[in-house]
Amino acid sequence: MEYPHKSVLLAEVIQQLNCTRGYTIIDCTLGGAGHSETILENIAPEGFLLGIEQDDAAIEAARVRIARFSQHFEIFKGNFADIDEALTKTGLVEVDGFLLDLGxxxxxxADAERGFSYQVDGPLDMRFNRQSAMTAxxxxxxxxxIELTRVIKNYGEERWAGRIASFIVRARAREPITRTxxxxxxxxxxxxxxxxxxxxHPAKRTFQALRIEVNHELDALKAALAAMPKWLRPGGRIAVISYHSLEDRLVKTKFKELxxxxxxxxRTPICxxxxxxxxxIVTGRPILPTEAEIEANPRARSARLRVAEKVADAGS
Ligand SMILES: C[S@@+](CC[C@H](N)C(=O)[O-])C[C@H]1O[C@@H](n2cnc3c(N)ncnc32)[C@H](O)[C@@H]1O
Incomplete structure (x- = not known):
């Protein structure tokens, strides 16, 4: 199957993770393995990659793309919120780097049936993991x-959240809303x-909000940010690409805290x-895509890459 996805900030990720022969890297958002393929090219033949992904279609595409590295990767079907479970199951003890390419x-x-797009009509689904219970x-x-308003306002940063919620409630009293x-x-x-x-597009912010709510995206990101540091060896790195300010703020705040x-x-004399x-923190300011990358891949426009490194003699 063709996988029409151009990996964002690819060269920058490889450089920031210092991808080197023999490294163990965790790609927490495997997708169709765009980043993972280049990571594997850099860490093979001794290295190992664990890909985490919750979407069956993406996993299928990834398996094809990185088939030639079959001895050097495993895929954990699940949520990156469960990093501890993924690494324990795989038998890993310490790793050299984590990548999260969010969203x-x-x-x-592109698949109208998944219901992510406001450009084409499809069922209101929006689940990354099609086995999970709640749809859009x-x-x-x-x-x-009141809950709809909260979701659209907080996760979409939409100033018209209240009006949109009231229009939805009035319309659904007539018939259920099932299509994008x-x-x-x-x-x-x-x-x-x-x-x-x-x-x-007027629907952009509401669609973002629904996707975040359906997939508990910010909770998953918080859980991953809390779990990753303890698995890193000193000098190992975490690279996170986010696509909107809510994600980026979480990453920035957690990195700063840690x-x-x-x-x-x-004035306390001793600690x-x-x-x-x-x-x-490696990137005081986030790394942004170049104009050339944005031109070749408009999806990269809002990307921000933040990187942090585990210190020797780290606190817990
Ligand atoms: C931007 S795409 C990754 C693309 C990939 N880096 C590439 O270059 O091909 C993000 C992927 O992360 C997956 N994803 C999002 N949230 C996730 C989560 N909490 N756990 C596991 N996978 C997740 C999505 O299903 C999607 O396939």
Whole structure:
């Protein structure tokens, strides 16, 4: 199967993870193995890659793409929130690097049946893992108006969240909302025409919010950020590519927290908190794609890569 996804910030990821022969790297968002293929080319023949992915179609595409490295990778079908389980099951003790390339792939976006796109009509699904219970239709038809407003406002940073939620609630009283096309029309009707001229497609922010809610994306990211450092060897690195400010803020804040040592009040003569940094922040400012990459791959436009490194003698 063809996998129409161009990996974002590929050269930068390989460089930042110092991908070297013999390394053990965890690709927490395997997708169709775009990043993983190049990582394997750099760490083979002695290295090992564990790919984590929850989407069966992506796993199928990845297996084909990296088949030639069959002795050097394993795939864990599941959520990167369960990194501890994935690494324990695989028998790993210490690793050289983690990659998270968040969000969804072009394959998922292009498949109307997955319901991720506001550009083509499809069922309101949006699950990365099609075995999980809750779909976007469940959120749209089942959440109370106040909960819908919260989701659209907090996860979509949409100023018209209240109006969109009230339009949804009124419309679903007539008939269930089951298609992306229906939802797009409701969003367009809810946002005043004058406000629709700015900020890209009017449905963009609400669709982002629903996807985050359906897949518990921010909770999964928090869990991964908390779990990864303890598996890294000193000098090992975490690289995270995020695509919107909510993700990027979480990464930045967690890296900062883990890079903070003593937190005793300024005039305390000697340290009594005993706190030591676990990470060193490598990228004070995130690495952004070049104009040439954005031109070749518009999906890269909002990407931000942040990298942190495990320090020797790290705190816990
Ligand atoms: C941007 S794509 C990765 C593309 C990949 N880096 C490449 O170059 O081909 C993100 C992938 O992460 C997966 N994903 C998102 N959240 C996940 C999670 N919590 N656990 C496991 N996989 C996840 C999605 O299903 C999607 O396939």
């Amino acid at each position: 969804l792939s072009s394959l998922q976006l 239709a469940d959120v749209i038809n089942g959440y109370k108006e 096309g229906q939802l797009v029309e409701l969003i367009k009707a809810a946002i005043p025409a004058s406000a629709r001229r700015w900020g890209g 890079a903070t040592g003593c937190i005793c009040p300024p 009594i908190c005993g706190r030591k940094p676990t990470l060193r």
